[in-house]
Amino acid sequence: MGTIVSCMGANFVARETGYSLSGDWMVGDWGKGDRATNDYFRPLDTYGVRLSALFQEVARMGFDAIDLWTAHLNPQWATPEHSAIAQDLLRQYQLTPVSYAGGFGATVEEFTKTCRLASTLGIPVLGGSAPLLRHDRAALVSLLRQYGLKFGFENHPAEKNAQDVLAQIGEQDAEYVGVTVDTGWFGTHGADAQQAIQELGPHLFHIHLKDVVAVGGHETCRYGRGVVPLAACVTTLQQLGYNGAISVEHESGNYDPTQDLVASRQMLSAWLAA
DSSP states (O other), rough: OOOOEEGGGGGGGGGGGGSSOOOOOTTTTTHHHHHHHHHHHHHOOHHHHHHHHHHHHHTTTSEEEEEEEEEOTTTOOOHHHHHOOOOOOHHHHEEEEEEEEEESSSSSSHHHHHHHHHHTOOOOOEEEEEEEHHHHHHHHHHHHHTTTTTEEEEEETTTOOOOOOOOHHOOOOTTTTTEEEHHHHHHHHTOHHHHHHHHHHGGGEEEEOOOOTTTOOOOOEEEESSSHHHHHHHHHHHHHTTTTTTEEEOOSSSOOOOHHHHHHHHHHOOOHHH
């Protein structure tokens, strides 16, 4: 079985704002898009129609896997009815949920809700942030073990290189705590994303393959139009024997990224086949 290529749900962070956000997430208003998306999807009476439209679009773009973003099904507001609808629609559109993407709560209660929901949906990896890792690592690992999940810590603005990421995850509990690499943030910091992947190899749980326009900013773009050596990153993953999924990520703030996502998926598929 080949590498699974998935669509990051957060690619549509700006959609419910009418693509009115800054395109550079170093100075942008991500929270505005996150809140608007949560508000749009939360009502149960419209949830099925709205999530169906999203999943249908993802499938039409040629994806058969998705990274379910917390704003589209948030553990803090999701009811069993929301969860059942999401399960049915994932089956209907034949989308495999390869990861849960987002922030997973700072408390044991919040993280428990995340794990319970991910387990119900058959999602194997939590790819994002979990403050509980710092506050109560033992509880986090216990919950991951209980629900049969892995947590992949995602590098964001604070982690400028692989060593910063390793300092966050530590060496213990490697079966349950690893890394979700975001190549775009390494590019933002001027770090070699390919080298970071090499250094993080034993800890890789998931990959967010993302390009950015320039070092110093975090304006994402279609593959090949930025500064991140994505093809080389994919080659390194293959050399490492990485067998997890690779997520196509491009969160445009001010225009619909659909055409870029299709082109990027095609490029990634070609690199994987080379």
